[in-house]
Amino acid sequence: MDIQQVRGNINFEHDGRHDVTEKVIKTVVKTGYAQDDFGMKKYNTTLHHALPYDWQEMMDEEIVDFLKYHQCEKDRKAYVIQILQSAMRVDEPKEYIQEALNLLTVSGTGK
Secondary structure (H helix, E strand, C coil): CCHHHHHCCCCCCCCCCCHHHHHHHHHHHHHHHHHHHHHHHHHCCCCCCCCCCCHHHHHHHHHHHHHHHHHHHHHHHHHHHHHHHHHCCCCCCHHHHHHHHHHHCCCCCCC
């Protein structure tokens, strides 16, 4: 398989203005339902405004966590690029490629 086959046929005639949005919506729905289920198992209740939480403080905590996750993903991308650049300089790149694939195919959140 050559690189063109891997990339696929890009159809510039297709009006894909909503393609990314549709993916985001599907992810939000799937993740939202999973979080609802996780919350019910962990706290035995659904989210509700009357719960005794400081919602703004919780948002601050979640935003900071988001920024940390974002930084980790940027760092991982830089590391994968470094691994793949190293692979380009060796005769047997399979080990490097496998390491990059391992980093790029991680799944789960540890819950």
